[in-house]
Amino acid sequence: MDDLLTIPPPLLHQQVVTRLRNLLVQGEIAPGAKLNERALCEQLAISRTPLREAIKTLAAEGLIVLLPNRGAIAVMLTEQDARDTFDVIATLEARSGALAAQRITEAELVEIRALHYEMLAHHARRNLQGYYHLNALIHERINLAAKNPVLTQTYRAVNARLQALRFRSNVDEEKWDSAVRDHEEMLRALTARDGDALSAVLISHLETKRDVVLAQMRAIETVEEENHGA
């Protein structure tokens, strides 16, 4: 009998896509940093062919910019890029929310509520890393509850570009508390299957997030300028 269950190992270039995406999203490859093919080949212990295929994939996803004859660099979003990206994310999340309110199952709702309480625990302990992780998971689950794979894929691709921006970040305590209140409201709207309310809170939630991120970008920008001036 054929072993219909054993899954073949993923292809090299696919593994490389995943690993590189993590490096980019977690900022281990800094925005604007050049991707040197030889160096990455050594680091990942692969040849240039699968590496270059992975780079093309990530370029299509918008995580990398290709400079003809000069290789590739990690995207560096301008403030305007961030604004534009948040607008699209908000659009997609609002739609996710509207659909999720119609289509979510009781089991999915239970799971999201559990994640919500886990997130509250991290918030109580002021564990930012943990909070971000759960926060991302909840947004992802709402998206999945919409049961539209195209929406999920589009959301993931656009969202990935922002991840690097949101990762390291001290946060304004007041905005943090406000974000948590947003999440309470999301849960209420989901439970009530109130799509309009969920869309609305998601949009304003993302506006807050956007402002936090923009403030951080400006702060970093300022520090860099001072370093140059000194």
Next chain:
Amino acid sequence: MDDLLTIPPPLLHQQVVTRLRNLLVQGEIAPGAKLNERALCEQLAISRTPLREAIKTLAAEGLIVLLPNRGAIAVMLTEQDARDTFDVIATLEARSGALAAQRITEAELVEIRALHYEMLAHHARRNLQGYYHLNALIHERINLAAKNPVLTQTYRAVNARLQALRFRSNVDEEKWDSAVRDHEEMLRALTARDGDALSAVLISHLETKRDVVLAQMRAIETVEEENHGA
């Protein structure tokens, strides 16, 4: 002096992406068809390296599906895929419309109006090919008037997958007339800078398009089943 104006020729794999995308979108490579690397290399007169890089790019765009160790095939959308894709497109177009209503310039509006009349001419002559072309241009221009490059890029990527479906198609005369009336309303809303009205008409316009496409898919499906039965 350096010639800052001469633009170097685009890289091979970029050209291949463009050419392949056209072949896919125009249905010259049929949905579900296998992409044989050797054959395509000969046809495009290139080696496998740039071809494979192009394939990876188009896979990330969702026009191609990669089958590990078995190459790549042109995507074949199920009816549900088409529904899901139209939902996302409608979401993105609605947002484009809302933003465009706020941000469109007088010059852009004039140009869209001109395109609209060109489209009416094609409609009057029952020239479907010409009509589709102008129709796509108008939607694209509205999107551009929103002045959000991330939105534009996302819209283009998702929309590309539908192009192949919409290309060949006889159309229900009544739905066609209805679509043209939608366009009249779009122009009115744009002129009045009424974002809500524009979003609303775009959404219902796309629902109509979706139903037309789904009907066609079912019709084609039926024919194929009969062929198999015979």
Next chain:
DNA sequence: ACATTCATTTTTGTATACAAAAATGAAACA
């Protein structure tokens, strides 16, 4: 006739080789 096995061919996936463009840096010069 139909299914199964297995050697052969084809196709895909990865590594390497070669060519062309860009970056580097020392020498020459103002």
Next chain:
DNA sequence: TGTTTCATTTTTGTATACAAAAATGAATGT
């Protein structure tokens, strides 16, 4: 000191070579 030139090195882009997986199809058995 600063900048310009140009040979050298490095890096990118493309082609080819090699390895492994999948497809093919004839031979075998039921």
